[in-house]
Amino acid sequence: MSKPFHIVLFLVLLFVSLAAHPSPVLAQQATPSDDEVNAIARQLFCPVCENTPLDVCPTEACRQWRELIRQMLAEGRSEEEIIRYFVDNYGARVLAEPPRQGVNWIFYLVPPLAFLTGLFLLGRGFYDWRQKARQAAAQASPPSPAAADEYAARLEEELRKRR
Amino acid sequence: MTDHPPASPVSRRSVPLWAQILVWGFLLGLLVVLGIGLARVQRPVIAVGRAVPDFTLPLYEGYEYEGLRQVRLSDLRGRVVLVNFWASWCKPCESEAADLEAAWRLYQPTGQVVFLGVDYVDTPLEGLSYLVKFDITYPNGPDMGSRISAIFNREMGVPETYFIDRQGILRYIKIGPFASLAEIQAILDPLLER
Amino acid sequence: MLIYFGFGILVLSFLLALFASGAAAYGYFARAAAWVESSRRAMQLTFPLITLAVVSLVYLLVTGHYEVKYVYTVTSDSMPLYLKITALWGGQAGSLLFWSWLLSAFASAVTLRRWERDREFLPWVVVVTAVTLAFFLSLSVFFENPFDRWWLLPGGEAVGAMFQPAGSGAAFPPDGRGLNPLLRHPGMIIHPPMLYLGFVSFVIPYAFAMAALVTGRSDDRWIRITRRWTLVAWLFLSLGLVLGMRWAYDVLGWGGYWGWDPVENAALMPWLIGTPFLHTTIIQEKRGVFKQLNMALIILTYLMVIIGTFLTRSGVLSSVHAFAQSAIGPMFFAFIALTAILSFALLIRRWNDLKGEIILDRLLSREALFLLAAVVFLSVFFIVAYGVFSPLVYEIVTNQKITFGPPWYERATAPLLGLLMLLMGVAPLSAWGYSNARTLGRAIWKPALPTALVPLALAWLGIRNPIALTGFTLVGFVLFVTLYEYGRGVRGRMKANRETVFQALGRLFVRNRRRYGGYLIHVAMVVMAVGILGIELFQSETQRSLAIGDEIELGGYTLRYDSLARFPYTDGRLVTRAELSVYQDGRFLVTLAPRYDLYPDGQPMTIPGIYSTLADDLYVVLVNWENPLASQTPFKVYHNPLVNWLWIGSLIFIGGMILTAWPPKEREREG
Structure with a gap:
């Protein structure tokens, strides 16, 4: 008899203790739609299966988590609160990408830096080649036209003749 | 296609040292990561005979340990x-729930054994209904952030049960559900005699 | 009997591959041509031998010899014949044998060529391919033997082994467990073989590159010999990737085609290096530069092929696609380490010999733009590799898992992919060697004019998304540039040779197949980009529970839920099938039948109902995981604009590839 009450009591306590403001129970609303649930579930990954977003994960566990989201939405909790709840309970792996804090910033800074390094190396290469070409031009006879793509060259020629 | 004139003599500058160090460093790093990754897959995170790292389990309301809301x-x-990992969505867990509870009721009066139920990636509502449904009374709590399961097994598949002796050394690992109460007793009794 | 025959053949092939590598190496050092010739014959013999082993295994699969462990795990009586055959690559042991078979086919084929001018390559090509083959065969022989059979131990436990364990008896299970339902799809016939072909055929250019390094031939012979092999490898790899996308779209039921899953990424990584390799080798052929870069790229491509295979087969990366955990890990690891260290050591040793005189002083010359594109490609590769390895490193350091999902990859790679499209547009307009801002500007303004109309037209249509505007404008730019290039070529020919338009177009392709075929591939790429931009930026979805007769609206379509049926199918699965009528503006279009199949082993499969047009796809999923009842059936509907262009683009792509890679007639062949 007392067990269901027990559960309700626990949930109320849980939500009250987790809520930033103590009014969620009053902010009851109609049952949130599947779309509203999925909008949040899409941002989360299934904590037990590998690399499966929560909104399309077919396991029983995921169904329960979606119900939990629905419940929390009905309690009037915000998207950030729900996501934070999931991270606290199941770890950072439920997020679609690493949380942007502390050392994790290397996951966001390294990719653009890698590209910029590549560009820098390329730019330096060009600079060197230019210097070398200039020296060579200064020393040697006038440079012969580098006619490699004869086909293109011939085309250009013909096009010029037409004008 | 044209043929190129043979490359004119170029300076005999080899790969610069920094580039060599970079290449070999990268390669070594890659191999180390692959190697460690492989070793982790092949070996469990914690082996029998090793001390279990400390952890704190928060406990569900009504499933406290000696009145405390968390246990270390x-x-x-x-x-x-005895640390038992379970989840409400796990079917095999249901088959061992009654045996575990029976074992708990058998050993609890001695005061020599503690059962800890760790609810692995579960929702509190469903987890609590499960505990009610199978009339479980020993301390139980959620594995917040999957931190406890990470100590024991990288690829946790519930149910899994770990037996830790009086000195905090892991003594036995049971993967999958127990078949009977006798099976649990057969593991626990020798540990109690030590 | 056939079981022992098959295994015996495997062992024999393994020994033969070992002999071939040893004989070739000895023949090279001892300058003994007979030994080299012997190794070549041995290499050629492995192909018919492994073919026999494969045929034996297929026979066992088709005839339901469930006493063989592999047959038991991947087939069952109720599976159709084509799936029983394709089960050859449905599990770890079989697909490893399949790998070896393809490898021996390629290796034998390449040793059949005439070697007059490049005799010194032969021993080392044999060594590299034979060592690789011996390695893969050793995995089959020692760890993942597809011919292992079931034995019943006295304790009642069944074990798989080649030879009878003491005291055990032979076990004959009446039926098999059957193939993983996700793999029971017609795509299974073609997707894995394509991917494997792509992987395996990169061994050939790698082997020639190694041969060139060992023998110290620093010219571009190895590139000229393997050009077609590289193209073929690239074609198969690309096809494998595209087919994998289509399979995911048709079978996985999440409305998408690419999830940036680690295993998908593992197949993408070699492609991301192979593609710039394909381009920079053109420069080496034309201008004799980038020898070092090309060597590094082919080594990296090959390394990524084996590392990708390792990651998915050893259980190091867990993923929906991964094979079950396996004992082949340590052996594979050693092979990777050996390959990587030897290849790089060799490259560094020969670094000076590969030095070309680089005269790249024009920033806008075509080779400079190619080089820039290579840098962008390598950056994308780096990002993908970073995303694959970071969770691994993070977990080793912190013991916590972390996810790198689509948003991370998309944000990191999208700007670079845009830049690649821009380069795809500009590079064909610049000339080898001597382009500068003035010549390039003169070439660019004509295609740039119509391109400027693209964003205006889109804005007029009401599209305001800046990414979409940029993306589609770039697509338009590449298309106009390509058209302009074709037009220029055709007009030039018509004028010079007095040909008609069609003659000129035809001759254009015949005479400069690689160039104009390559442009067609560029067109294919941007057409695919249209589909990707459409689904990524404008996909919408909704989910609702419907009772029969209820309607749901999305993307201008109305769907009415008509009926639900549940029935067992012949192969034991339980099919739940819904029917919905699709209307647009009150007009009936089509009946869609999404369904989900529950297999006897409890695994569900969600098959979407798809209505496809050039403008969009309507993609309906019966959400099986929410316990559907006829009164309240949950449906998830996706509206995927333009996604069909992804598949149309891939068809153009195949056409362009075949055009480019088709062997030329003898008289066209260059000297």
Whole structure:
């Protein structure tokens, strides 16, 4: 008899203790739609299966988590609160990408830096080649036209003749 | 296609040292990561005979340990600890639930054994209904952030049960559900005699 | 009997591959041509031998010899014949044998060529391919033997082994467990073989590159010999990737085609290096530069092929696609380490010999733009590799898992992919060697004019998304540039040779197949980009529980839920099938039948109902995981604009590839 009450009591306590403001129970609303649930579930990954977003994960566990989201939405909790709840309970792996804090910033800074390094190396290469070409031009006879793509060259020629 | 004139003599500058160090460093790093990754897959995170790292399990309301809302493994030194990972969505867990509870009722009066149920990636509502449904009375709590399961097994598949002796050393690992109460007893009794 | 025959053949092939590598190496050092010739014959013999082993295994699969462990795990009586055959690559042991078979086919084929001018390559090509083959065969022989059979131990436990364990008896299970339902799809016939072909055929250019390094031939012979092999490898790899996308779209039921899953990424990584390799080798052929870069790229491509295979087969990366955990890990690891260290050591040793005189002083010359594109490609590769390895490193350091999902990859790679499209547009307009801002500007303004109309037209249509505007404008730019290039070529020919338009177009392709075929591939790429931009930026979805007769609206379509039926199918699965009528503006279009199949082993499969047009796809999923009842059936509907262009683009792509890679007639062949 007392067990269901027990559960309700626990949930109320849980939500009250987790809520930033103590009014969620009053902010009851109609049952949130599947779309509203999925909008949040899409941002989360299934904590037990590998690399499966929560909104399309077919396991029983995921169904329960979606119900939990629905419940929390009905309690009037915000998207950030729900996501934070999931991270606290199941770890950072439920997020679609690493949380942007502390050392994790290397996951966001390294990719653009890698590209910029590549560009820098390329730019330096060009600079060197230019210097070398200039020296060579200064020393040697006038440079012969580098006619490699004869086909293109011939085309250009013909096009010029037409004008 | 044209043929190129043979490359004119170029300076005999080899790969610069920094580039060599970079290449070999990268390669070594890659191999180390692959190697460690492989070693982790092949070996369990914690082996029998090793001390179990300390952890704290928050407990569900109504499933406290001696009135406390959380329990720390190191506080249980001197007693044999059974850590059972389960989840409400796990079908095989249901088949062992009654046996585990029966074992708990058998050993609880001795005060020598502590059962800890760790609810692995579960929702509190469903987890609590499960505990009610199978009339479980020993301490149970959620594995917040999957931190406890990470100590025991990288690829946790519930149910899994770990037996820790009085000195905090892991003594036995059971993967999958127990078949009977006798099976649990057969593992626990020798540990209690030590 | 056939079981022992098959295994015996495997062992024999393994020994033969070992002999071939040893004989070739000895023949090279001892300058003994007979030994080299012997190794070549041995290499050629492995192909018919492994073919026999494969045929034996297929026979066992088709005839339901469930006493063989592999047959038991991947087939069952109720599976159709084509799936029983394709089960050859449905599990770890079989697909490893399949790998070896393809490898021996390629290796034998390449040793059949005439070697007059490049005799010194032969021993080392044999060594590299034979060592690789011996390695893969050793995995089959020692760890993942597809011919292992079931034995019943006295304790009642069944074990798989080649030879009878003491005291055990032979076990004959009446039926098999059957193939993983996700793999029971017609795509299974073609997707894995394509991917494997792509992987395996990169061994050939790698082997020639190694041969060139060992023998110290620093010219571009190895590139000229393997050009077609590289193209073929690239074609198969690309096809494998595209087919994998289509399979995911048709079978996985999440409305998408690419999830940036680690295993998908593992197949993408070699492609991301192979593609710039394909381009920079053109420069080496034309201008004699980038020898070092090309060597590094082919080594990296090959390394990524084996590392990708390792990651998915050893259980190091867990993923929906991964094979079950396996004992082949340590052996594979050693092979990777050996390959990587030897290849790089060799490259560094020969670094000086590969030095070309680089005269790249024009920033806008075509080779400079190619080089820039290579840098962008390598950056994308780096990002993908970073995303694959970071969770691994993070977990080793912190013991916590972390996810790198689509948003991370998309944000990191999208700007670079845009830049690649821009380069795809500009590079064909610049000339080898001597382009500068003035010549390039003169070439660019004509295609740039119509391109400027693209964003205006889109804005007029009401599209305001800046990414969409940029993306589609770039697509338009590449298309106009390509058209302009074709037009220029055709007009030039018509004028010079007095040909008609069609003659000129035809001759254009015949005479400069690689160039104009390559442009067609560029067109294919941007057409695919249209589909990707459409689904990524404008996909919408909704989910609702419907009772029969209820309607749901999305993307201008109305769907009415008509009926639900549940029935067992012949192969034991339980099919739940819904029917919905699709209307647009009150007009009936089509009946869609999404369904989900529950297999006897409890695994569900969600098959979407798709209505496809050039403008969009309507993609309906019966959400099986929410316990559907006829009164309240949950449906998830996706509206995927333009996604069909992804598949149309891939068809153009195949056409362009075949055009480019088709062997030329003898008289066209260059000297």
